[in-house]
Amino acid sequence: MIKRKLLNQLRQHLAKPEITIIIGPRQAGKTTLMKIIEEELKRNGERTLFFNLDIEYDKEHFSSQASLLRRIELEFGKNRGYVFIDEIQRREDAGLFLKGIYDMGLPYKFIVSGSGSVELKEKISESLTGRKRVFELLTLSFEEFVNYKTDYKYENRIIDYFETERTKSLMLLEEYLNFGGYPRVVLEEELSEKLSLINEIYQSYVERDIYFLLRIQKLSEFSKLVKILADSVGKITNLTELSNTVGLSTKTLKDYLWYLEKTFIVSKITPFFRNIRKELSKSPIYYFYDLGLRNFSIGEFGRLRDYGFIFQNFVYLSILEKIKNTNYKIHFWRTKDKAEIDFVIDTGISFIPVEVKYRKLKTHEITRPLRSFIERYSPSQALVINLSLYEKVRINHTELIVMPFYKLIDYSFKY
Numbered sequence: 001m002i003k004r005k006l007l008n009q010l011r012q013h014l015a016k017p018e019i020t021i022i023i024g025p026r027q028a029g030k031t032t033l034m035k036i037i038e039e040e041l042k043r044n045g046e047r048t049l050f051f052n053l054d055i056e057y058d059k060e061h062f063s064s065q066a067s068l069l070r071r072i073e074l075e076f077g078k079n080r081g082y083v084f085i086d087e088i089q090r091r092e093d094a095g096l097f098l099k100g101i102y103d104m105g106l107p108y109k110f111i112v113s114g115s116g117s118v119e120l121k122e123k124i125s126e127s128l129t130g131r132k133r134v135f136e137l138l139t140l141s142f143e144e145f146v147n148y149k150t151d152y153k154y155e156n157r158i159i160d161y162f163e164t165e166r167t168k169s170l171m172l173l174e175e176y177l178n179f180g181g182y183p184r185v186v187l188e189e190e191l192s193e194k195l196s197l198i199n200e201i202y203q204s205y206v207e208r209d210i211y212f213l214l215r216i217q218k219l220s221e222f223s224k225l226v227k228i229l230a231d232s233v234g235k236i237t238n239l240t241e242l243s244n245t246v247g248l249s250t251k252t253l254k255d256y257l258w259y260l261e262k263t264f265i266v267s268k269i270t271p272f273f274r275n276i277r278k279e280l281s282k283s284p285i286y287y288f289y290d291l292g293l294r295n296f297s298i299g300e301f302g303r304l305r306d307y308g309f310i311f312q313n314f315v316y317l318s319i320l321e322k323i324k325n326t327n328y329k330i331h332f333w334r335t336k337d338k339a340e341i342d343f344v345i346d347t348g349i350s351f352i353p354v355e356v357k358y359r360k361l362k363t364h365e366i367t368r369p370l371r372s373f374i375e376r377y378s379p380s381q382a383l384v385i386n387l388s389l390y391e392k393v394r395i396n397h398t399e400l401i402v403m404p405f406y407k408l409i410d411y412s413f414k415y
Contacts, residue, residue, distance in 0.1 A: 002148045002183050003155075006137050007033055011040075013133060014082070014109065019102060021128075022113040024137035025264035025289060026209065027201045029183045030113040033137065034084050037111065047081035053090035062091050065100050072108060080107040089114040095127025102131050115209060115263075138264065139290045140181030141321050142314070143409050146172050148186065162406040169406060170387065177310050178302050180292020191302055198296045209263050216259070221246050223297075225256055229266055229286050230298040234309040234342075236283045236334070257286075264289050267320070272331035272344040272351070285332055287316045311358040311405075312342055315385050318408040319343060319354070328413060339369035345413050352413060354383045361389040364402045374398045 006022075010033060013020050022030045031052075038048045049072060051058040061071045072083060088094045098110065140148070147155050149172055154161035162169045179185055179194060182201055188194050206223070210216050225246045229237075243253045260266045267289060271282045288294035291310060295301040304310060319330060327348060333341040343354040353373045357365070365384065374382060374395055382395075384402045391402040403411070 001032075002029070002140065002144065002186065003152065004029060004033060004137070005141070005144060006135060007036065009135060010037060010111075013135075014041075014111075016133070017109070019098060019128060019132040020109075020111045021132050021134045022111075022137055023134060024115075025139065026115040026205050027182055027184060028137050028139050028264075030115075030137050031086050032183070034086060034111060034113055038082070038084055041082055047076050047079060048084065049075050049081060050084040051086065053085065053087040059090060062097070065097060069101065069106075076108065078107065080109070082109045082111060085110065085112045087114055088112045099127050099131060102128070136324065138181075139292075140183060140186060142173075142176055142181075142318060142406075143321075145176050145181055145186060149175075159406065159410055162404070166388070173314075173387075173405065174307075177291055177307060177314060178295065178304050180290040180295070182290060182292055185292055195296075195301060198292055198301055202293060202296055205263070205265070210259065216256070218248070218252075221248055222256055225253070226260070226265070226297045229260070230288065230294045233287055233294060234285060234312045236285055238283055265293070267316075269316075269330050269332055269343075272333040272341075272346070287313045289317070291317075308358045312356045315354070315356045315405065315408070316343065318405070319345065319413070322408065322411065323413055326413075333369075333373060335369075335372070339372050341369055341373050344373075347413060350381075351377055351379050352381050352383065353377075353379060354385060357384060357386040359386055361386040361402060364389070364391050364393055364400065366395065366400070371395070 010020060010022070014037070022033065024030055034050070038050055041048050051061065053059050053062065061068050072081070075081065088098075091097055094114075098112065101108075102110070143158060146158065146161075146169075150161065180198075182198065184197050184201075185194050188197055206219060210219070210222060216222055225242075225248070228242065228245060239250060239253060243250045246253060248256065257266075257268070261268055265288065266286045268284045268286055270284050273282070291313060292301060294310075294313070295304060316330070323330070323345070329346040331344045331346060333339075333344050333353065341353045342356045345352040345354065353370060355367065355370055361384075370382060370384070373379070378397050380398065382398050382400045384400065385405055385408065386402060388404050389402050390404055390407065393400045393402075
């Protein structure tokens, strides 16, 4: 079994009356976590009931609130119990459906999950304001991946492992950059099986989330859009050019990009400006939530040709993991004369520029764009992420930290 960091947070929320909602991409491991929690509750003598709305027999109990409550009462009576509902997005108006039951004040704790559909992410959240807490489960982080690959022997001293086993660490990084973090893909050893699994995951997403749930008709154009985004990871996206290339109207293109964001396939970052109107009007950059899915969509699964931009995507995911429970924002910075910083972390108080180098640096490098940003904004800290070097230097009022990729695991963006 692969240990997930989210599990302890879910356990702690069991004592809260609000509905626990787990969202994330298909096949990220939501059902597995729910089953683990249910088994733990059973061992402690608690009453549980598990529904999966992909199963027709379970789905029939959701024809009305009264029907579901009759089934729950048959199992629990008026006693406290834990109700697990998997794939809740299959129920139309799921948010209002759950809201009505929650407002009855019954002694039942609901733990609900669903794939990252627009229905789940938007409508359910709106309907359950003040009545739920949403937890996001993405595919495996690099830390979770390495802990599994090393049999959890270094779980509490993972940085020590990276410092000691430099060659193995780089091999694990390369494997992660090639195959990504879908649990089933990570668990499989054979390349041919990994390929079959990632193909199944992608097809399931297109056929079930995109076609069935979102009613997108132009599947070939949609797939073409995914491939183009995969080929341009880390590069500025011109929507007009993209619209012409894919063969979609600008409105439809924006809709499709929005669907890709809401279903946890891509993540958008916007430029950093002091003037927010300028920021919102400028072209964005897209990154993928899972590197394996990105590679598969463009025919590079397990056989990457260029690691540079994929490493940049990896660093983006690492930063995203660190700031997910904050209100921090990630941007990129680019001037009219093409000076560019890969990431700027906006903490609300200060800004932290981050440059990414897929190289084993021998000494710290201060590029022209980084020096320009430091001179303009005087950040208290700046980062250069690379493969091996760790070094700290001062540039005026800024502490420049050159760090290897793995140190992001225990780095805190607190400035």
